[in-house]
Amino acid sequence: MRAFVLSATDTPPEVVETPMPEPKAGEIRLKIRACGLNFADLLMARGEYQERPALPFTMGMEVAGVIDALGEGVMGFAPGQRVAAFAGRGGLAEYGCFPAHSCLPIPDAMPFEHAAGFMVAYGTSHVALAHRARLTEGETLLVLGAAGGVGLTAVEIGAQLGARVVAVARGAEKLAVAKAAGALVLIDSESADLKAEFKALGGVDVVYDAVGEPAASAALRALRPEGRFVVIGFAGGEIPKFPANILLVKNIDVIGLYWGGYAVFKPQVITESLGQLMAMYAKGQLHPHVSHALPLEETAQGMELMRSRKSTGKVVITMPE
Known part of the structure; x- marks a missing residue:
């Protein structure tokens, strides 16, 4: 073979x-x-x-x-x-x-x-948002790398959970894909002043980051008090260094998510998540x-x-x- x-x-x-x-x-x-x-x-x-x-x-x-x-x-x-x-x-x-x-x-x-x-893309985003970040209806979710393999599923799942989804991606074509998945606000990472664009959002509750720097630092500062920053990966190549003083003053959580790790130490999290995702797919809620x-x-x-x-x-x- x-x-x-x-x-x-x-x-x-x-x-x-x-x-x-x-x-x-x-x-x-x-x-x-x-x-x-x-x-x-x-x-x-x-x-x-x-x-x-x-x-x-x-x-x-x-x-x-x-x-x-x-x-x-x-x-x-x-x-x-x-x-x-x-x-x-x-x-x-x-x-x-x-x-x-x-x-x-x-x-x-x-x-x-x-x-x-x-399994990996939807499983990662569902565990990250529903289990780790505790995203709830009406909150604002900022997705970095929103047109990528996991980022696009975060847009779709975030929208299904009732969040206001802000998609950050490179170029009009990728942003159109994110919009079709449920994003309500679109930001071009290639041409925008990300710090200014994120500030103009009026605060976000959850950041989903599969990219890393330089967008990560700007997104961190956009979090509201008790906001959650979920670290998914570093497709941009540069690992963020989070300033502890900002975490302290704003009571921010930085949350790591390695989906495959749950298969070893807590497999029921993956099993339950995939069951819910398959049910959502069967109902036509995921595409x-x-x-x-x-x-x-x-x-x-x-x-x-x-x-x-x-x-x-x-x-x-x-x-x-």
């Missing part, structure tokens, strides 16, 4: 022929139909992600496909069933084996391209945005689209039936 494999962090990953994997006890084997790309994949390819699998390994953090085989002891799943899985790696291949506990049945009406990009769907041999191009910020929403790699 073909797989997108990273052999060394000083050479780019590539599509190679590898043996068909066999499911171990507690695992299922998927005939993979789609794999969502994430910014973490870019970091992992450079050896800069917080999790560093032993080399060589097949990349791809989240997948969707059809169960092909069951390992010993697996209950509750059956061959032919459509599922999504989050396992951190192994998704950019024609077949993959994943722990059964990391798999989630998907509705028949959910396309594989939606399912493959659903995943896939800007590019590419074949496996164009995975490197898909990663470059993310790196150069030429994509919106998700980039998904698809496999043949």
